[in-house]
Amino acid sequence: MGMKSDIKLIDDNGLRIDGRLPNQLRPIKMEVGILKRADGSAFVEWGGNKIIAAVYGPNEAYPKHVQEADKAIVRARYNMAPFSVDERKRPGPDRRAVELSKVISEALESVIFVEKYPRTSIDVYIEVLQADAGTRVAGITAASLALADAGIPMRDLIVGCAAGKVDDVVVLDLNKEEDNFGQADVPMAIMPRTKEIALLQMDGDMTYEELTTAMEMAMDAAKKIHEMQVEALKRKYIKEVDEDD
Amino acid sequence: MTNSKFTAGVIPEMQRKYIHKLASQGTRVDGRNFDEIRKLTITKGYIPRAEGSALVNLGDTRVLVGVKIEPGTPFPDTPNMGILTTNAELAPLASPTFEPGPPGEEAIELARVVDRGIREGHAVDLEKLVIEEGEKVWVVFIDIHVLDYDGNLFDAAGYGALAALTNAIVPASRYELGDDFSLPVQHYPVPVTFAKIGNWIVADPNLDEESIASARLTVTTSEEGHINAMQKGLCGTFTYEEVQKVINMSMNIGAKVREIILGDSNVKED
Numbered sequence: 001m002g003m004k005s006d007i008k009l010i011d012d013n014g015l016r017i018d019g020r021l022p023n024q025l026r027p028i029k030m031e032v033g034i035l036k037r038a039d040g041s042a043f044v045e046w047g048g049n050k051i052i053a054a055v056y057g058p059n060e061a062y063p064k065h066v067q068e069a070d071k072a073i074v075r076a077r078y079n080m081a082p083f084s085v086d087e088r089k090r091p092g093p094d095r096r097a098v099e100l101s102k103v104i105s106e107a108l109e110s111v112i113f114v115e116k117y118p119r120t121s122i123d124v125y126i127e128v129l130q131a132d133a134g135t136r137v138a139g140i141t142a143a144s145l146a147l148a149d150a151g152i153p154m155r156d157l158i159v160g161c162a163a164g165k166v167d168d169v170v171v172l173d174l175n176k177e178e179d180n181f182g183q184a185d186v187p188m189a190i191m192p193r194t195k196e197i198a199l200l201q202m203d204g205d206m207t208y209e210e211l212t213t214a215m216e217m218a219m220d221a222a223k224k225i226h227e228m229q230v231e232a233l234k235r236k237y238i239k240e241v242d243e244d245d
Numbered sequence: 246m247t248n249s250k251f252t253a254g255v256i257p258e259m260q261r262k263y264i265h266k267l268a269s270q271g272t273r274v275d276g277r278n279f280d281e282i283r284k285l286t287i288t289k290g291y292i293p294r295a296e297g298s299a300l301v302n303l304g305d306t307r308v309l310v311g312v313k314i315e316p317g318t319p320f321p322d323t324p325n326m327g328i329l330t331t332n333a334e335l336a337p338l339a340s341p342t343f344e345p346g347p348p349g350e351e352a353i354e355l356a357r358v359v360d361r362g363i364r365e366g367h368a369v370d371l372e373k374l375v376i377e378e379g380e381k382v383w384v385v386f387i388d389i390h391v392l393d394y395d396g397n398l399f400d401a402a403g404y405g406a407l408a409a410l411t412n413a414i415v416p417a418s419r420y421e422l423g424d425d426f427s428l429p430v431q432h433y434p435v436p437v438t439f440a441k442i443g444n445w446i447v448a449d450p451n452l453d454e455e456s457i458a459s460a461r462l463t464v465t466t467s468e469e470g471h472i473n474a475m476q477k478g479l480c481g482t483f484t485y486e487e488v489q490k491v492i493n494m495s496m497n498i499g500a501k502v503r504e505i506i507l508g509d510s511n512v513k514e515d
Binding site for chain 1: 470471475476482483485492
């Protein structure tokens with residue numbers, strides 16, 4: 001965020017460098033149940049992001065001292081593949097990944113009926129195979145599908161979506177260049193049914209009006225992404241029913 | 246970081262009921278209003294050995310922040326900028342729940358949230374910290390040392406970091422790089438953290454409140470009234486309206502805190 005450059009991110013017609021309108025999402029593809037061994041899994045392609053999420057559990061939590069007597073613990077691990085970015089990333093969690101894993105775990109826990117599974121853990125693995133800005137929100141969207149695929153009861157199908165500011169314009173779903181050279185980024189996770197906000201971060205420089213506009217934009221887009229999630233789940237489960245007939 | 250092994254279970258439940266009952270009557274365990282922060286005192290220059298420092302007391306939470314500055318190599322993508330790095334340590338002396346060892350996720354989140362406010366708010370003019378473009382720049386290390394944990398480390402550490410930066414001196418003469426000069430601080434981003442307790446939102450939660458809060462939101466605002474950073478935490482949620490309210494409260498409280506951080510009433514020890 002905020003790297004200086006002469007790149008013009010919004011052209012004279014108000015379009016972005018990838019030709020999108022300010023409130024337009026990048027193309028998104030979703031597929032549910034793509035891994036054999038995991039209890040639930042999903043693959044999300046979002047712009048240039050390629051992200052797999054897998055869910056294991058609920059299983060007895062281990063080591064034992066992490067168990068909670070009255071609920072399941074939710075442990076998300078956000079991990080970037082070394083080849084997912086321009087310059088090779090050293091394998092293993094860096095400080096950014098540790099922070100993201102924490103906030104993603106908390107956001108996912110908010111939607112899961114954890115009280116149904118005391119002393120267990122629900123492990124969510126988010127692997128970023130290729131990164132193109134907005135990986136945490138794409139990862140949450142994938143994780144949400146994987147949780148549904150694993151049959152874990154949830155209050156809602158949580159959606160990740162980001163908005164931000166580039167060249168003084170509030171825009172939805174920043175791409176790589178906009179993320180690097182833009183003025184602000186606001187990643188969010190939203191429960192589409194109740195509009196509750198489960199994850200909210202922000203960095204950059206925005207006025208109150210710009211920030212609230214960005215949040216509204218992301219919340220609107222969450223509805224569309226939610227529809228795509230529902231379609232992706234139907235594609236898997238309706239097909240399976242047909243095959244059984 | 247919140248629940249100790251000794252208080253998990255029954256006591257938080259009683260505590261929750263008690264704090265909720267107080268909130269329904271419009272008050273808090275220590276008698277504060279919902280939008281009132283604890284007593285804040287900042288002692289700048291507490292560690293003369295450091296290039297800049299500040300001891301912060303926010304209620305009974307105590308955090309010491311030290312700034313060290315030394316020459317280093319710039320990042321290849323920012324050859325004409327100094328470097329800022331923030332680290333936090335939850336020393337075991339600060340709480341029975343803190344353990345020795347490498348920083349855990351709480352310490353990392355704390356450091357990154359403080360860093361984000363200072364960095365995105367452009368508190369330090371990093372372009373003035375170049376010694377030789379592309380070769381040598383000043384590296385500013387902000388180290389957060391938590392001494393006594395009674396809730397809301399984000400704000401105590403954020404105030405300490407900003408205060409320590411404002412009294413930091415770049416030790417150029419030590420490295421035979423000219424005369425010492427004050428670290429160029431140009432903006433004053435101030436974080437304010439809120440906790441959601443039931444359906445109430447309170448500013449600057451103490452440990453009792455933090456341990457039963459469902460969600461937490463830190464908003465860092467600048468002296469111009471812009472928002473520079475936000476971080477939501479814990480596994481509860483906020484509505485859009487609540488977030489709007491929190492941002493507005495953060496700006497109001499932040500302005501008062503900024504005066505305290507910049508004020509001359511602080512003890513200066515030479």
